[in-house]
Amino acid sequence: MVFPEVDPKREALEQCIEKLQAKSRRALELRYEQDMKPAQIAEVIGSTPGSVRVTLTRIRSALSKCIETRLGKKGGDHA
Amino acid sequence: MPDTPDRFDEVDRIDAYLDGTLSEAASADLRQWIEANAANAQVFAERAVLHHQIHGIQKRKKLESLHDPQLVLKELLAMEQGSQPVSPRDLLDDARRLGEAAAFKHQQDRRQTDVVGLIGFCLKLAIQSRPAMIAGVAAVLVLTLVIVFSSGDDRPGPIADQVDNNSEPGVVGSDRPTIDPVIAALTAEHDAVWDRRPGESLSAGQRFTLIEGFAEVTMKRGGVVLLEAPCTIELIHDNAIRLDRGRLVGIVESERAQGFLVRTPQIDVVDLGTRFGVEADPTSDHSAVSVIEGLVEVSAIETDSGQPSVVRLEAEQGLLARTGQGLAMAEIDPMRFVTDPAVWPYMIKTDETAKFLGLDRPASLMPAALESSERMHVVLEQTGVEVVKGVAAGITKPGTYRSFAGPGDPVAYAGQVDSYLVHLDPVGKGQSVTLSGEFTFPRPIVAVLVNGRQLIKTDALFANPGTELYRQPDMPFGLDGTDITLEADQTDELVLSEDRRTLRYRLFALEPFDEFRVLIEAADQEP
Numbered sequence: 197m198v199f200p201e202v203d204p205k206r207e208a209l210e211q212c213i214e215k216l217q218a219k220s221r222r223a224l225e226l227r228y229e230q231d232m233k234p235a236q237i238a239e240v241i242g243s244t245p246g247s248v249r250v251t252l253t254r255i256r257s258a259l260s261k262c263i264e265t266r267l268g269k270k271g272g273d274h275a
Numbered sequence: 276m277p278d279t280p281d282r283f284d285e286v287d288r289i290d291a292y293l294d295g296t297l298s299e300a301a302s303a304d305l306r307q308w309i310e311a312n313a314a315n316a317q318v319f320a321e322r323a324v325l326h327h328q329i330h331g332i333q334k335r336k337k338l339e340s341l342h343d344p345q346l347v348l349k350e351l352l353a354m355e356q357g358s359q360p361v362s363p364r365d366l367l368d369d370a371r372r373l374g375e376a377a378a379f380k381h382q383q384d385r386r387q388t389d390v391v392g393l394i395g396f397c398l399k400l401a402i403q404s405r406p407a408m409i410a411g412v413a414a415v416l417v418l419t420l421v422i423v424f425s426s427g428d429d430r431p432g433p434i435a436d437q438v439d440n441n442s443e444p445g446v447v448g449s450d451r452p453t454i455d456p457v458i459a460a461l462t463a464e465h466d467a468v469w470d471r472r473p474g475e476s477l478s479a480g481q482r483f484t485l486i487e488g489f490a491e492v493t494m495k496r497g498g499v500v501l502l503e504a505p506c507t508i509e510l511i512h513d514n515a516i517r518l519d520r521g522r523l524v525g526i527v528e529s530e531r532a533q534g535f536l537v538r539t540p541q542i543d544v545v546d547l548g549t550r551f552g553v554e555a556d557p558t559s560d561h562s563a564v565s566v567i568e569g570l571v572e573v574s575a576i577e578t579d580s581g582q583p584s585v586v587r588l589e590a591e592q593g594l595l596a597r598t599g600q601g602l603a604m605a606e607i608d609p610m611r612f613v614t615d616p617a618v619w620p621y622m623i624k625t626d627e628t629a630k631f632l633g634l635d636r637p638a639s640l641m642p643a644a645l646e647s648s649e650r651m652h653v654v655l656e657q658t659g660v661e662v663v664k665g666v667a668a669g670i671t672k673p674g675t676y677r678s679f680a681g682p683g684d685p686v687a688y689a690g691q692v693d694s695y696l697v698h699l700d701p702v703g704k705g706q707s708v709t710l711s712g713e714f715t716f717p718r719p720i721v722a723v724l725v726n727g728r729q730l731i732k733t734d735a736l737f738a739n740p741g742t743e744l745y746r747q748p749d750m751p752f753g754l755d756g757t758d759i760t761l762e763a764d765q766t767d768e769l770v771l772s773e774d775r776r777t778l779r780y781r782l783f784a785l786e787p788f789d790e791f792r793v794l795i796e797a798a799d800q801e802p
């Protein structure tokens with residue numbers, strides 16, 4: 197009984213989420229923890245559905261970039 | 276993949292699809308775009324995996340926070356009341372902070388295997404979410420898989436593993452909660468007997484019982500639990516377990532594992548970087564905590580007042596919790612808990628009348644050095660000692676013994692033994708005490724050396740050289756047999772069970788103390 201190998205991308209993602217500002221993390225919490233759709237999130241945070249969609253996309257893209265950066269650093273560290 | 280404006284448009288569209296806000300017509304367009312080439316399919320897969328993984332991480336956080344449903348509700352209300360729109364400036368700040376992220380520890384580049392996982396996930400997500408998209412994704416998978424496998428690396432990736440293990444046929448929709456299936460590993464065991472089949476993975480939600488023996492389970496976050504049978508636990512997530520009954524020791528040494536949670540029916544114990552023991556006893560409806568090192572936070576799951584009670588415990592502190600009665604500081608002997616796997620092969624099962632010192636060997640067993648009128652002490656003296664000819668013992672066979680005089684019978688066993696010294700020294704000078712109970716050894720008892728003469732003759736072989744022993748032949752320190760000067764209940768009695776593993780005793784200890792030595796078959800027989 198052994199662990200599968202740690203997925204470095206997932207590990208990086210966890211670290212990147214921790215780096216987000218509180219408001220961005222809140223948006224993720226509402227979307228993923230509370231399973232809210234953008235329209236529902238908009239109601240909660242007093243915004244518009246379109247703005248929430250853009251916000252979520254930016255957060256995801258920022259996370260994606262963060263993962264790449266961290267994985268790149270990892271490779272460079274051991275080159 | 277270049278960050279062209281076109282790609283940003285497609286990422287927006289993929290996100291809208293994954294968020295469930297894309298219209299049917301736009302979904303059809305997206306499908307055509309995915310069908311166009313393998314690169315597009317990979318863009319879709321990467322974004323879908325990102326979505327999937329964020330979902331898994333956030334869901335796990337939610338589970339971690341569910342200590343008290345009322346608190347969760349309060350937190351949600353607070354979030355609603357205090358919420359403000361997320362500004363672009365915040366996002367830019369986030370991006371800058373993300374760019375300054377710390378370096379990684381791991382060095383293996385798993386890009387290729389990740390691609391395999393991405394594609395697997397992409398296909399599964401499409402199957403679960405929008406059946407109409409299957410054909411489009413599948414068409415480009417053929418090309419992509421050829422590219423990937425032609426590189427010579429055909430190992431299944433971790434993401435693919437997750438997806439396979441999370442598979443739930445018939446579940447529709449991309450928002451299904453996902454948690455890593457395997458969240459712990461069995462990293463050590465000794466004589467362990469489980470209620471599960473060998474080879475089963477340790478996944479979230481699994482509940483299992485250690486029927487016999489000892490085991491070490493390492494959580495994915497790095498927290499370690501040492502289990503002592505009998506105990507029943509349930510894995511909650513990769514940094515939390517539930518202890519329904521029995522004892523365990525939690526060890527948190529890595530920063531990543533801080534916050535490790537042990538939940539019992541009565542309490543939550545959150546480790547703040549430490550080593551601690553937890554016991555749950557469903558028959559008496561209580562839980563106990565003893566902190567060996569560091570700091571833990573203990574909260575009652577429910578009290579009569581309906582308010583949680585929280586206590587922080589430092590090293591050498593303990594508490595008891597009963598259902599509905601909150602928390603009460605108490606002296607919990609840390610020796611109740613096995614904190615070092617090295618002692619597993621030598622553990623003896625005792626009742627409340629005996630205390631096994633584990634790998635701790637006292638510097639002195641002279642009179643008054645280790646006093647107790649409530650229980651005897653059992654010291655592991657030496658391990659793996661060869662029994663030589665001429666060793667004689669008062670007990671070598673199963674039976675009931677009340678006479679302990681004489682040189683004893685030769686020990687017939689040929690091999691190596693582990694030796695234990697049992698020591699009962701009542702508190703105070705000239706005091707006496709009677710104790711009755713039993714202990715069970717991990718392997719068969721070869722011999723019991725019961726009187727001063729037998730003990731003195733075997734000290735050179737079996738005693739711990741670092742322990743000062745009292746050896747005055749004129750003061751009897753072995754067991755007292757039937758004597759006309761003693762009442763019937765003032766004699767010592769030992770009963771060796773038929774399987775030679777359990778020793779029942781009734782000891783009447785007088786000045787200076789009672790002592791006897793037990794030899795059992797060695798854990799490791801070296802050639």
